[in-house]
Amino acid sequence: MNTFFLGMALFLVLNILAGLWRVLKGPEPADRMVAAQLFGTTGVAALLLLAQALESPVIRNAALLFALLTVMAVLAFVRNTSYRDKHNNDH
């Protein structure tokens, strides 16, 4: 049973690796950011599966934190790029 959960976690890591193609290819920064946010969700699921597979329930706290915090990078990204655009338009 634990092997099954570990296998599912491995499958999710493979998903993240496949999604990295979009980060590399990207054309716009926004596309890369979408991929990063998607990895956040996938990582939460992988951490939950690992918590079950390795029988250490405290890992769920880490998953909870990832679910809460991945949006912070997006907030910073949106704020800074829009600031830079405004700055460029001024000059």
Add this chain to the structure above:
Amino acid sequence: MTINELLSVLFCLSGGVFFLAGTAGLIRFPDTYSRLHALTKADNLGLGFIVLGLIFVAGSLPETIKLVLIWPLAMIGSSSACYFIANHVHRLTRNKGITRD
């Protein structure tokens, strides 16, 4: 294998299918707006199914509550991130003078 474990395996596998669909969408969809669907729909459903599957084997009640809490939080996070990114892309294209419906 008990019925709980069987249900858990079933739900986790269907969650995996949705994650696979999300990754395929991220890679194959043509533009940023459509790629956001992969983020907000497919992956959140996948996470929901995996949480549902893990509830059957979670054991104690506090752990179950924590598991159930994670899903709506992740949904709030990714849906608002989707809104921010879409808003940002829309503003950028408008500033460049490109109209896109």
Add this chain to the structure above:
Amino acid sequence: MNLAFDLLVGLSLVWVAWRIVGSRDHFQAVVLFITFGLILSLAWTRLQSPDIAIAEAAVGAGLAGVLFMDALGGLSSSPGSPRPAVPLTLLFPCLILASIMAIAVLFVPEDFLGLIPVVHGALTDTSLEYPVTAVLLDFRAYDTWLELGVLLVAVLGVMGIRRIGSISGSRLPAPADPVGRWIIRILLPIMVLIGGYLLWLGAFAPGGAFQGGVVLAAAGVMLWQAGHPSLGLLPRLWWIVLLFCGFLSFLILAFWSLFHSGRMLAHPENKLWILGVEYAATISIATCLISLVLASPGRCRVRDN
């Protein structure tokens, strides 16, 4: 299956690191670095170090992302260099170094137990039940004390570079739109709750001052991102008190135990002492990290020629 998972995580860590170093686009490198933190926290989980996975989750996903994104916005966005990112003359010495270190790893004895027996033997002397917290706050209290000192030095350095005396006048980001305010209103109480929960958990399970402090810091930074001054609201004196309280509480503990038992930072008899120091350290860690993030954006006040 364990071995397959380890191999996959190890290989993807190396590959992502290689892409971070090799990519031309700075933004791409930052996004890859956030992903790197995610995979690294999977590795911490696999190595049964939940403390580090929690800290990495808060630092890697929250604070580091914000810091690097801010830096990308602030520094000039010059396109990457046209020449190959890594010159070949550098590749060979690095390959030699890597192989030397990899060979050295092979000579680590299989039954190397490290300090496990010592720590578990001494655990009965302290009032804490969880070994990592006991090491941090009791056995190696000097480390934690000086670590708080390092944080203070970093804050003082940033203040010195920015030529500002407090964070109350620091530049606010543009107020977030209604959606941003709404999610922050929902997420913030939960983050503060989790920070406190981790702090409370530290006495007997993975958690403690560092994890709690980092989560509280992330909460403060998120509040600031919504256009609220967060810690900048505090009067300067209170801000200084919060910055220094962790360091000072260790100092007081050191002198108190020096007068009572003749040794600095000896085992305190009372659990209340340790808890007080832990809480003060948490507040200081959170305040220092928030100040570091809040003070960095914008231009310097004084420009010298």
Add this chain to the structure above:
Amino acid sequence: MNSLLIYSITATSLFTIGLMGLAAHPNLIRKIISLNIMAGGVFLFLISLAYHPDDPGVDPVPQAMVLTGIVVTISATAFALCLARRITEITGSSRLEDKPEDTDS
């Protein structure tokens, strides 16, 4: 071939890759990211030595060291980024070139 070996070799590779990036990139942000990768390698090495899959569990001393290390790394990163901003403000460029340009202005 066991987990200890996999993770320690990964850690040494990460350290070397980070070192290479630190030396190769003229841009300051990239140098700081490379330093962070090096720190990740060091942490991974310490924890892979602390990990014992059998009964004694995980060594708490390296775990405590890495925990403090993560917090120190993020504060050092914030400080370094602040320095990088200052350098950009003074020299007008966020790159450290081999041949220093004329910065008379």
